[in-house]
Amino acid sequence: MTLRSKDLLGMKELNPEEIDEILRTAEMMKMVLSSGNKKTSHLQGKSVVTLFYENSTRTRLSFEMASKFMGAASANITTSGSSVNKGESLIDTARTIDVMATDILIMRHNQSGAPHFIAPHLKASVVNAGDGMNEHPTQALLDMFTMKESFHKLEGLNVAICGDIYHSRVARSNAIGLRKMGANVRVAGPATMIPPGMEKYGCTLAKTVREAVEGADVVMGLRLQLERQNKSLFPSVSEYARFYSISPEILSHANPGAIVMHPGPCNHGVEMPTVIYDSPQSVINEQVKNGVAVRMAVLYLLMARRNQE
Amino acid sequence: MRLRLIHGRFFGCEREEVLIEDGFFVNKLTGEPDRTVDLQGAAAFPGLIDAHCHLRDPGYEYREDIASGTRSAAKGGFTSLLPMPNTNPVCDNASVVRSIVTKARSEGYTNVFPIGAASKGLAGKELAEYGLMREEGIVAVSDDGKPIATADLLKKVLQYASDFDLPVLNHCEEMSLANGVMNEGSVSTELGLRGIPSAAEDIMIARDILIAEYLRLPIHICHVSTKGGVRMIRDAKRRGVRITAETCPHYFTLTEEACLGFDTNAKMNPPLRTKEDVEAIQEGLRDGTIDLIVTDHAPHHQDEKEIEFSLANNGIVGFETAFALSYTYLVRTKILTINQLIACMSSNPSRLFRLNRGAIEDGMPADIAIFDLENAFTFQRDKMVSKARNTPYDGYRLYGETRMTICGGRITYEKLL
Numbered sequence: 001m002t003l004r005s006k007d008l009l010g011m012k013e014l015n016p017e018e019i020d021e022i023l024r025t026a027e028m029m030k031m032v033l034s035s036g037n038k039k040t041s042h043l044q045g046k047s048v049v050t051l052f053y054e055n056s057t058r059t060r061l062s063f064e065m066a067s068k069f070m071g072a073a074s075a076n077i078t079t080s081g082s083s084v085n086k087g088e089s090l091i092d093t094a095r096t097i098d099v100m101a102t103d104i105l106i107m108r109h110n111q112s113g114a115p116h117f118i119a120p121h122l123k124a125s126v127v128n129a130g131d132g133m134n135e136h137p138t139q140a141l142l143d144m145f146t147m148k149e150s151f152h153k154l155e156g157l158n159v160a161i162c163g164d165i166y167h168s169r170v171a172r173s174n175a176i177g178l179r180k181m182g183a184n185v186r187v188a189g190p191a192t193m194i195p196p197g198m199e200k201y202g203c204t205l206a207k208t209v210r211e212a213v214e215g216a217d218v219v220m221g222l223r224l225q226l227e228r229q230n231k232s233l234f235p236s237v238s239e240y241a242r243f244y245s246i247s248p249e250i251l252s253h254a255n256p257g258a259i260v261m262h263p264g265p266c267n268h269g270v271e272m273p274t275v276i277y278d279s280p281q282s283v284i285n286e287q288v289k290n291g292v293a294v295r296m297a298v299l300y301l302l303m304a305r306r307n308q309e
Numbered sequence: 310m311r312l313r314l315i316h317g318r319f320f321g322c323e324r325e326e327v328l329i330e331d332g333f334f335v336n337k338l339t340g341e342p343d344r345t346v347d348l349q350g351a352a353a354f355p356g357l358i359d360a361h362c363h364l365r366d367p368g369y370e371y372r373e374d375i376a377s378g379t380r381s382a383a384k385g386g387f388t389s390l391l392p393m394p395n396t397n398p399v400c401d402n403a404s405v406v407r408s409i410v411t412k413a414r415s416e417g418y419t420n421v422f423p424i425g426a427a428s429k430g431l432a433g434k435e436l437a438e439y440g441l442m443r444e445e446g447i448v449a450v451s452d453d454g455k456p457i458a459t460a461d462l463l464k465k466v467l468q469y470a471s472d473f474d475l476p477v478l479n480h481c482e483e484m485s486l487a488n489g490v491m492n493e494g495s496v497s498t499e500l501g502l503r504g505i506p507s508a509a510e511d512i513m514i515a516r517d518i519l520i521a522e523y524l525r526l527p528i529h530i531c532h533v534s535t536k537g538g539v540r541m542i543r544d545a546k547r548r549g550v551r552i553t554a555e556t557c558p559h560y561f562t563l564t565e566e567a568c569l570g571f572d573t574n575a576k577m578n579p580p581l582r583t584k585e586d587v588e589a590i591q592e593g594l595r596d597g598t599i600d601l602i603v604t605d606h607a608p609h610h611q612d613e614k615e616i617e618f619s620l621a622n623n624g625i626v627g628f629e630t631a632f633a634l635s636y637t638y639l640v641r642t643k644i645l646t647i648n649q650l651i652a653c654m655s656s657n658p659s660r661l662f663r664l665n666r667g668a669i670e671d672g673m674p675a676d677i678a679i680f681d682l683e684n685a686f687t688f689q690r691d692k693m694v695s696k697a698r699n700t701p702y703d704g705y706r707l708y709g710e711t712r713m714t715i716c717g718g719r720i721t722y723e724k725l726l
Contacts, residue, residue, distance in 0.1 A: 012499070090617060111617035112501040113571030132619070134501030172501055196504070197495025 002305045007119045007126040008298055010135035011177035019141070019181060025297035026145050026290070033069070033293055042300050043072035046103045050076045051093070052129070053084070053109045058264055058288055059129050059138070063106050066295040072103075094118040104302055107131075125302045133167050139263055140173035142294040144181065146287050147218055150259050155182035158255070160212040162246060163222030163271055164193040164233075170263045171222055175203050188212035189222075189244060192233045209244055216254045220261040221246050221271035237270055246272040251281070259283045310718055311338045317348035317679065320651055321355045322669040329675040332718035336671045348679055351712050354651050355667050356388025356676030357632060358658040361453070361478070361531060361555060361603035363624070364390065364421070367408065368397025373608035373696045375409070376416040378628070381695035382606075383418040383714045383721035385628040386678030389664060390419050393453040394426040401426035401437040406445035418714075418721040420676070422448040422664065427466045427477065433458025436465060439473050448662040451478035453531060456513050460520060467526040476553075476661060478529045481513035481538070482579065490619050492565040492580040500568060502618060507586065510579050511537040518545045518552060527551035529661070532605050534560045534579040536589035543598040553661055554593075555601035558634040559625060559701070561590045567701055573614045573621035574701040577607070591644050594653065600661070602653040604631045608697030626695050630688055630702050632680065636709035679713040686710040 001021050005013060014022075032040055048067040052060055060076070067074040077097070079085065084093055090109070097105055102124045107115050112132030119126040130136040144154060151157055159178055165171045165187050175185050179202040187198055188206040198205060206212035213219050224240060234240045246260065260272065260282045268274045276282060312329040319327060328335050328342075364378040373381075382390055392409070394400035400409060406423050413421035425447035426437045431454065439450060450470055457463045457479050470477045486509035491497050493504025514530055518541060521528035533539060533556045545552045559577065564584050567575035575581055593599040607624025614621050635654065639645040645653070659667030666676050690703040714722040 089612075091615065109617070111619050113618045116571045117615075117617055132501055133503075169501060172499075195498040196493060197498045200495040201499070 002308060003301050006302070006305060007115070008137055008302065009116050009119060009126065009128050010137050011140050011173045011180070012135065014137070014177070014180070016180050019144070019177060022141055022294070022297050022301060023145050023148060025300055026141070026294045029296040029300070030290065030293035032296075038069045039071065040069060041071050043067060043070035043303055046072045046303060047101060048072040048074045048104045048106065048299065049097050049102045050074070050106045050129070051097060052077070052107070053079050054130065056108055056129070058291060059108065062288070062291040063129065063295050066292050066299055070296060070299060090114060091118060091121060094122055098122040098124050103306060104299060125306060127298060127302070130169055132169065133172070134169055135173045136169040137173050137177070138291070138295055138298060139170050140177040141298070142287055142291045143174055143220070143261060143263070144177060145290050145294050146261065146283055147259070149286070149290070150283065151217060154178065157183040157218060158216045159183050159185050159218040159220065160206070160216040161185060161187045161220045161222065162209050162212055163189045163244065164224055164228065165189050165198070165222070166193045166195045167225065167228070168222045174220065175201060179203070186212040186216070190234050190240070209246065210250050210253055213246070213250050214253045217258050218261060219246055219251060219254055219258055221266070223263065223265060224267055224270055226267070241270050245270065246276055248273070248276060251276060261287060264288065311340060311342045312715070312718065313338065313342035313345040314353065314677070315345060315347055317351055317353040319353045319669060320647060321656070327353065327669060327677065329715065329718045332675055334669055334671050334673050334675050346713065348712070351679050352682050353669070353677055353679045354386070355655040355669055356678050356714065356716060357386045357654045358389040358664065358666060359387050359604050359606065359628070359631070360391045360601055360658040360662065362390050362392055362606035362628070363395065363608065364392040365608060366396065366412070367405070372610050375412045375421065377694065377696045378606070378608070379413065379417040379419040379421065381626070381693065382628040383716065384694050384711060385630070386632045386680060386711045386714055387628060388419050388676035388678065388714060388716040389422060389666060391422050391424050391448060391662065393424050393451060395431060395454040399426050399430050400424070401429050401431070403438065403441040403445045406442045406447055410446045419716050422446060422662065424449045424451050424453070424478065426450065427452045427457055428462065431455065433462060436469055439470055439475055443473050443475060447475070448664070449476040449478055449529070451480070451531070453478060453480045456480050456482050456484070460516055463517065463520050464524065467521065467524055467528060471526050476527060476529050478531050479513070479517055480531045481510050481517065483509045483512040486512070490576065491568050492582050494565060494583060496565040496568055500571065502568070505580055507535040507537060507582060510535050511541065514538045514541055518542070518550055521552060522548070522550045525551070527553070530554040532557050532560065532579060532603070533590065533593070533599060534582050534586060536586045539589045539593035539598055543593065543596070546598060553600045554598065555603045556590050556594065556599050557603055557605045558627065558631050558638070561587055561594065562634055562638050563701065571618040572701065573616070573618055574625055574699050576618060576621050576623055577625055578623040591639065594639065595644050600653065600657045602631065602635055604628055608695055609699045611698065614699045625699050625701060626693070626697050628695065629693055630700060630707070632711070633688065633707035633709035634702065636680070636682065637707045641708060675715060675718040677715045678711065680709045681712055682709055684708070684710070
């Protein structure tokens with residue numbers, strides 16, 4: 001099957017069949033990656049540009065490696081050292097990249113909706129690599145891929161997402177995507193960091209992290225941005241760690257065989273202690289590894305759609 | 310100039326024809342009419358009065374100016390406008406008022422009655438010169454765009470404005486709660502946008518009611534958008550508080566869901582709320598809790614709207630859709646009678662701001678608006694005469710297209726009669 005849209009903007013815009021198609025394609029890509037020869041020719045003669053308005057290690061590197069493994073001509077632009085620093089508007093920057101025969105533009109931006117805003121103006125396919133507090137769809141896809149590797153299904157899985165839900169695009173994309181695939185999502189965190197209306201998307205609000213983790217198959221921590229302390233969203237890191245951290249005791253209430261996830265980068269001892277981060281239950285490094293395969297799958301499917309047109 | 314209007318459905322008066330001479334309604338012309346207009350059964354109302362708009366002149370003429378704004382208003386059936394003072398320079402002194410009034414007289418297509426700043430520079434610190442501004446033509450004071458900053462200042466504004474019989478209009482928003490870009494709720498959560506809770510508006514409305522009640526002085530609440538606001542204003546009116554209120558067509562036609570897809574033409578302040586709020590606003594109009602329908606016409610340049618949602622300016626244009634939206638969504642749905650609608654858009658604002666208009670009566674300035682209530686039309690934003698295009702209503706099928714507008718006996722808009 002082909003994707004319905006030329007762009008990958010968010011989990012909101014994907015239907016379950018498309019999510020399934022991306023995850024199954026990623027399985028094949030993972031096989032390619034584990035073979036001795038990582039080269040494919042799916043993006044031969046095509047161009048991929050990453051445009052990052054925010055810092056990134058994992059996302060940018062994995063997109064870059066994915067496009068290189070698939071034979072694309074790839075280039076990177078960051079806001080420092082580009083005309084963005086001269087005050088060029090987003091739409092002008094995006095159009096400039098577009099007219100240089102770019103096939104796929106991968107963008108991270110600090111404003112929610114920025115990729116949705118530029119996508120209709122461009123010939124290139126736009127991939128959202130994180131937009132403000134809105135979505136981070138390829139992270140959700142690689143998380144779902146990782147869950148599927150452990151449990152061979154998503155339907156019926158109990159997933160606890162813990163921490164700063166309000167500001168987290170990872171939480172939003174996962175909650176929306178997982179509900180579409182039939183998983184149960186419970187969220188927990190300081191009440192100051194829980195946005196209103198999560199129930200409307202089929203998520204359950206847990207009063208405590210422990211309650212969220214009770215009977216969970218997947219326990220996902222979220223990065224706490226420490227500067228939020230100044231905004232009165234939590235009083236101190238030590239209090240946060242004491243009441244909202246995924247401790248061994250809390251984790252003992254999860255289902256046997258539960259996995260621990262984190263989108264990274266992790267504040268050790270805050271979202272979870274290092275013993276959990278490094279424990280056999282942790283699939284955090286697996287997530288990073290799967291990121292490359294999932295992003296190859298996304299690029300492959302978007303290019304397949306372009307080739308049909 | 311003598312005009313005779315025949316075959317109209319004249320509202321706000323009992324008559325077969327309307328006669329106009331030298332800018333006023335008369336019961337007899339002194340000679341043959343220069344023109345007889347056959348209205349072919351179209352509806353004729355007292356000219357519409359918009360008590361809350363932004364003409365952007367002086368200072369932001371790239372968005373709109375007095376000529377383009379009043380021309381856009383005439384196309385919507387408006388004959389009188391009350392522009393807010395957040396121009397550059399701010400309309401907080403007699404000379405800016407005079408320049409607006411003078412320019413409107415020479416270039417305008419409607420009457421323009423400026424609203425003066427409540428505080429100097431809209432800074433929320435010192436009272437502006439209400440008396441001197443009133444001599445040049447202001448009809449009210451407001452710090453619109455922001456609330457009158459503190460309860461203490463509001464108390465002084467109400468007291469001092471009462472010396473000059475000037476209504477005080479307040480934009481209600483508790484600023485410490487207002488650091489979002491849309492209504493706080495499930496849609497802001499879904500879009501990952503910062504929300505403004507409805508309580509931000511309600512808290513300030515409560516403050517205003519309490520101060521007005523304490524002083525026994527009148528207060529007017531701008532662009533009410535919340536269920537809680539309607540409830541408190543209704544209760545206050547029942548207790549005898551001298552309070553009036555307005556809302557805008559977008560608050561009874563659209564919900565926060567219009568923001569889905571990050572449509573910056575659904576970004577405004579106060580933000581679009583929920584279905585429950587929309588229903589409460591409609592009920593507030595029906596039972597008279599809300600007295601006026603205003604546009605909050607807020608023209609913006611393309612470059613200020615076609616950008617990232619959080620960075621986009623607040624507001625939409627409203628002159629060319631206000632009547633048709635109100636007629637289509639309130640009268641055709643039987644929420645309001647046509648006479649209630651005329652009250653909200655003409656006679657009530659005339660009374661509140663002492664404009665001596667709002668009716669078709671001999672001796673009154675001949676301000677009249679003629680609409681086709683029978684045939685639907687498609688609103689097209691590229692046919693607008695405003696300089697700006699920031700409207701969420703492109704493509705809407707509406708009833709109530711303007712056929713003719715007459716302001717002070719002068720035909721200011723006409724479409725094939």
